[in-house]
Amino acid sequence: MTRIILFGVPGSGKGTQARRLDERFGYCHISTGDLIRAEISAGTPLGRRVQPILEKGGYIDDSIMVEMVRERVARLDDAAGYVLDGFPRTLDQAHSLSRLEVSREISILLEIADEEQAVQRILKRITCSHCGAVFNLDVNPPREPDLCDSCGEKLIRRSDDDEAAIRQRFRVFRERTLPMLDYYRDLGELYSVDAGRPIDQVSRSIEEILS
Numbered sequence: 001m002t003r004i005i006l007f008g009v010p011g012s013g014k015g016t017q018a019r020r021l022d023e024r025f026g027y028c029h030i031s032t033g034d035l036i037r038a039e040i041s042a043g044t045p046l047g048r049r050v051q052p053i054l055e056k057g058g059y060i061d062d063s064i065m066v067e068m069v070r071e072r073v074a075r076l077d078d079a080a081g082y083v084l085d086g087f088p089r090t091l092d093q094a095h096s097l098s099r100l101e102v103s104r105e106i107s108i109l110l111e112i113a114d115e116e117q118a119v120q121r122i123l124k125r126i127t128c129s130h131c132g133a134v135f136n137l138d139v140n141p142p143r144e145p146d147l148c149d150s151c152g153e154k155l156i157r158r159s160d161d162d163e164a165a166i167r168q169r170f171r172v173f174r175e176r177t178l179p180m181l182d183y184y185r186d187l188g189e190l191y192s193v194d195a196g197r198p199i200d201q202v203s204r205s206i207e208e209i210l211s
Contacts, residue, residue: 002027002081003102004210005088007181008110010169011118011125012195013202015134017110018083020203025210028079032086034132035068036060037158055160057168059176065089066096073100089173091180107184108206110195115170117196122166126155140199 004027006014015031022029036054039047050060069087076082081102088094112118124137126146130153135142142148146155160169184190193205 001076001079001102002104002106003100004081004083005097005105005107005184006083006085006110007107007177007190008195009112009115009118009173010166011121012110012112013121013199014085014110015132016140016199017202017206018085019133021083021206024207026080028076028082030069030072030082030084030087031132032065032068032084035072055165057160057165057172059089059172062090062092062096066093069097070100088180089177091183094180094183105189106210107190108209109181109190109192110202111192112196114196118170119163119166122161123163125157125161127158129154129156 004021006018008014015029015033018027018029018031021027036047036050040051040054041047046064050064053060065087069084073082081104084097088097121136121139126135126137126142127133128135128148128151131148131151133148133150134140135149135155142155147153148155160166181190191209193202193209195202
């Protein structure tokens with residue numbers, strides 16, 4: 001089984017590229033953000049615990065994140081592999097992930113040089129309330145206003161997509177995730193892709209790495 005890890009600041013397009021890999025190659029998209037939001041939507045004890053943290057752009061405890069990912073991976077059946085979007089974010093999470101055996105692992109950093117570009121991307125982002133598809137009002141708008149192209153359900157703005165929470169997520173990324181990337185560089189398993197380009201060009205670069 002292949003494991004692909006997508007790293008990048010908020011707004012770098014991790015979710016979009018992960019869904020494309022799922023659709024094109026059958027790599028199951030595992031988004032820790034989606035897993036957490038499902039817990040919140042279901043009103044579980046975990047969801048109630050992490051909701052205020054998520055809405056402020058804060059950091060959720062490593063042990064919670066590791067267990068959620070481990071349980072989701074254990075439920076994979078015939079997938080060719082999986083794409084991790086939003087995990088790992090710390091060195092401890094990376095070490096925990098390394099204990100889940102796979103036949104092939106590829107780590108890709110989606111780089112955006114301009115933080116303001118990434119912030120504006122997120123502020124224009126809308127998400128399907130049903131299937132999780134992501135659209136951008138400027139570069140990837142839905143065909144019908146407020147309706148998902150994939151399933152026809154209502155499009156919404158995520159509660160944590162306000163500017164204060166976004167910039168806090170940037171600070172968390174710089175403090176916790178950037179230092180962890182050295183771990184993957186030292187393993188020789190980290191590739192960089194310019195994510196400031198159009199979506200299709202980014203997808204082609206990722207496919208070249210995987211080939």
